[in-house]
Amino acid sequence: MRRHTIEPRPDWQRTVEEQGLVYPLTRYPDDSLRPYWDESAYYSFTLPEVEALEDVVEELHAMCLAAAAHIVEHDRFADLGITDPRLAALIGESWRRRAEQPFLYGRFDLRYDGAGGPAKMLEYNADTPTSLVEAAGPQWFWMEERFPGADQWNSLHERLVEAWRRQAPLLPPGPVHFAHSEADELGEDLMTVAYLRETAEQAGLATEALPVEQIGWDRLSGRFVDEKLRFIRSCFKLYPWEWLAEDDFGPQVLDTLDLGGASGSTLWIEPLWKMLLSNKALLAVLWELYPDHPNLLPAYLDGPRELAHTTGYAVKPLLGREGAGVTLHPVGAPPYEPPAEPDEDDAGDGRVCFQGLAPLPDFDGNRVVLGAWVVEDEAAGLGIRESAGPVTDEYARFLPHVIL
Template structure:
């Protein structure tokens, strides 16, 4: 794994925007606009490195599924902050019927520097973004700059194949709706949903658009409807389950939830059992089930202990996103227990390449490793000001 400075392509911004990346710049707190898509450098990997990372990702995915099954079997929903019995029942039923429910994609965030085993930082299996840039613009960048190279990137083909394979699980006779929140100002959620909608259409599915805010509830029929008053039989939503089940329509979501087997009237993708994987309590349960695993960091829910007391630790809110709410504590610091529920994970500072902190985003489609996206940050936490850099296999 190496970082290589390179001159950006002429007119790179227009190029990536035409490829679906309509948010190539990020506005920083000082008001300046700086590249989010950053092709002033790229990363290279060897094929054996990528093959080893693929094996690691698929092993971690299997371990996470085993941990999800343990949570359900042992009834450990409270460890995830799921205290509403109705939500817990819905998640458990979804898990038991998972073979009947479409589930498409997820993203691991890994610490890796090319010299040791990759370490799991977290798993976003419900609403992962940075998909568009990983699947499309970085592939075309490689075709332009390194036409003889390869890339860890089978995302597009695997997504189309996943929709085609799972099409029989969708309710017949109605389109698959794709929904994002209209509160998204940057266009990232919109374009992520647009891209997934395109892959579903290439798989032969009938689709339609809607924003989460436009979804209505028909009290006469007890069903969700779109803005043309058609029943929403199935819906891919880029909207976290913890929001979906707790906003003002949350009760209706649970009442009408199609969890497979012909129950309910609305099937949501990703399914409710993905709540088990997108919660950072999973990290602590993984460490409990697989202590000292080479790809895990020590993690606990009741405060920093074990290796974290000597190496330092990161306190992560159970449902935080894009680095929000994460605090880092240096080795030897006095234990601090936060009021909000957190996972306390052994500190593993992100590797620095030319002064840039790097995290690997490794994608899973269905149950297989499918691609890589790399983000760099200036600080120790990968946040909303991170940059996306392309990669090649040389």
């Protein structure tokens, strides 16, 4: 793994916007606009390196599924902050009937420096991962233009189309609705959903698009409906389950939940059992089940334990995204103090996970994290983000890569 600088293409912004990346710039606190899509540099990998990372990702995914099974079997939902007995029971039933419900994709965030040490799992977003559009399309087209004849760890598009095609028999009659939130000002959620809708259509499925905020509830039939008052029988939503279950219409979501083949209900994609994988408590369960695994970092729910005086630790909200709420505590630093009042937007109600501190590798002053994609149960691609600080946040940049 190496970082290389390169001259950006003359008209790069228009090019990537036409390829679906309508958010190529990020607005910073000083009101300046700087590239989010950053092709002033790229990363190169060897083929054996990528093949080894693919094996790591698929092993981690299998371990995460085993951890989910453990949580359900041993009724450890409270460790995930899931204290509603009804919701816990439905998650458990969704897990047991997962073969009847379509599921699509997820993204592992990995620490990896290419210097010979093992990749380390930082977290797994298996419910609402983004940065998909840029990973699947623009970086592939960039490679074809700048490095014709090279290769890339990127079979995302083909695998997504095939996943829809393979799982189509699990879908109820009628179109698959694709929902995003109107609260997304950048267009990232909109374009992610639009792209996934395109892959479904290429698989031969009928689709409809609508904002989450425009999903209606028909009291007479007891069904969710779209803007044209058609029943929503299946819906891909880029909207976290912890929000969906807790919103004003959460009780209706749970009342009409289709866990496979039920009439008069709604099949949601990703399925409810994905809540088991997109919760940072999973990190602690994994360490408990696979202690000292080379691709895991120590993680606990009850405190930093030995990490306070060995490696230091990161404190992660159980349901945080894009680095929100993450604090780093090196050895010798002041210990973590929980806030007096949990943030009102914190769906995890202040619960956190303590994970061994593994500073992101530094390439010429840039902190790098690998986003390794899984489609169904197979490794499918790579997206790389860089940040100026030690936490990958909303100001991170996306850089393309090649296999040389």
